[in-house]
Amino acid sequence: MPTKSFSSFEPFFNSIRHSNLRAMVLEPDRGRWTLTNLALKKLSVQMGEATGNAVVEGAQLPGGVSIFILLQGLSAMSGNGRRFDDCSLLVGKPGDDFCLAAHSPRRWCTIYIPNEYLAPASEEPAAAGNSRRGVVQLSPQDMLRFRSTIQRLDEAVQLAPEAFNSPDAQNAAWQKLIPEIRTVLAVRHAATPTPGRRAVSRDQIIAAAMHFVDQHAGEFLSVEQLAASACVSERTLRDAFQQYFGVSPVQYLNRRTLHRVRTALRAADPAVKTVTNIAADHGVWQLGRFARDYRNLFHEFPSETLRRSH
Numbered sequence: 001m002p003t004k005s006f007s008s009f010e011p012f013f014n015s016i017r018h019s020n021l022r023a024m025v026l027e028p029d030r031g032r033w034t035l036t037n038l039a040l041k042k043l044s045v046q047m048g049e050a051t052g053n054a055v056v057e058g059a060q061l062p063g064g065v066s067i068f069i070l071l072q073g074l075s076a077m078s079g080n081g082r083r084f085d086d087c088s089l090l091v092g093k094p095g096d097d098f099c100l101a102a103h104s105p106r107r108w109c110t111i112y113i114p115n116e117y118l119a120p121a122s123e124e125p126a127a128a129g130n131s132r133r134g135v136v137q138l139s140p141q142d143m144l145r146f147r148s149t150i151q152r153l154d155e156a157v158q159l160a161p162e163a164f165n166s167p168d169a170q171n172a173a174w175q176k177l178i179p180e181i182r183t184v185l186a187v188r189h190a191a192t193p194t195p196g197r198r199a200v201s202r203d204q205i206i207a208a209a210m211h212f213v214d215q216h217a218g219e220f221l222s223v224e225q226l227a228a229s230a231c232v233s234e235r236t237l238r239d240a241f242q243q244y245f246g247v248s249p250v251q252y253l254n255r256r257t258l259h260r261v262r263t264a265l266r267a268a269d270p271a272v273k274t275v276t277n278i279a280a281d282h283g284v285w286q287l288g289r290f291a292r293d294y295r296n297l298f299h300e301f302p303s304e305t306l307r308r309s310h
Helices: 009-014 140-159 161-165 167-185 202-215 223-230 234-245 249-267 275-281 287-298 302-307
Strands: 003-006 019-025 033-040 043-050 054-060 064-072 077-079 088-092 097-102 106-114 134-137
Touching (some): 009 019, 009 043, 033 167, 043 140, 064 140, 064 167, 088 097, 088 167, 140 167, 161 167, 223 234, 223 249, 249 275, 249 287, 249 302, 275 287
Antiparallel strands (some): 003 033, 019 054, 054 097, 064 088, 064 106, 088 134
C-alpha cells in the first residue's frame, strides 16, 4: 500500500480507481501529485494530494457506490457546477456522470463501496439505488464525524503505512469505516411508529451484546454491531449500558480495546512488532490519544509494556 508521487498529472489521473476519468490541467503543470491506495477487504480507499488547477470528468464504475470528500482545501473544488462547502461531498452511483473542477491545492479521499456492504448489519444487502447521489449536503454533525474519521485514517496511514499491511489492521479499519459510510449514504425518512414492537429488557440487551462480544473476542467491534446484535437502537443500547455498567458503549469498547492491546503487547516480540503495528491491528489510529488513555488506565506507556514482554 505505497504512497506514490507523480511528476505530472497524466500518470496521476491514470492511477485513480473507482471511475472512468478524463482530465485536463488548466495551467502549466507544476503541481504536486501524490496518491495512496488502501484495500480494506472489498472496500477500496484512495487518498490523493494535488496542487495544479484541473478539470476532471468521469463516470462511476458498476457494482457499487463511491464517495468523494475533501480533507483539506475545502473551498478548492466544485462538483457538477456546485461549489463545495464544509458539508459537501460527492456520491457516485453506477453510470453517474460527474465533473470536478479544482481551483487550488487540495487533499481528498475517495472510497468505493460494493453494493453488498451498503446495508446495516441487521438488514439484507441493499441496492445502490437506496442511497444518496450527486453533490449532497450532510448535517454539520454528520460531516464532522465522517471527515474526522477519514482524516484520522489518512494521518495513521501516512505515519505508518506498513501497519496497514496486516489483515487484522485492514479488518479493524473496515469495521470502523462501514458504519460511518452507511450513515453518510442513508436517505433520511421521517420516523414512523412501529406498532406492536416487543419491548426488550435491559438485562436481555446486555446479555445479547455481551454474547456478541464473546463470540468476536479477537475483532474490532462497533456500537452499531452491538445494537444490531441486541435488536435495539443505538440510543436504547446506550441507556442500557449506562444503567448496567455506568459507562456508554463507546467507553466500554474503548476500554476493551485498551485491554486487548495490552494483551497483544505482552505477547509480542519487540524485535518484530512495534506499538504502532499492534495498535493498528486493533483499530487504533490516534496514537497520541491512545498512549495517554493507556497510561491513565495501566500507569505505564504501551512502549514500556512492549519492552518488558521479553
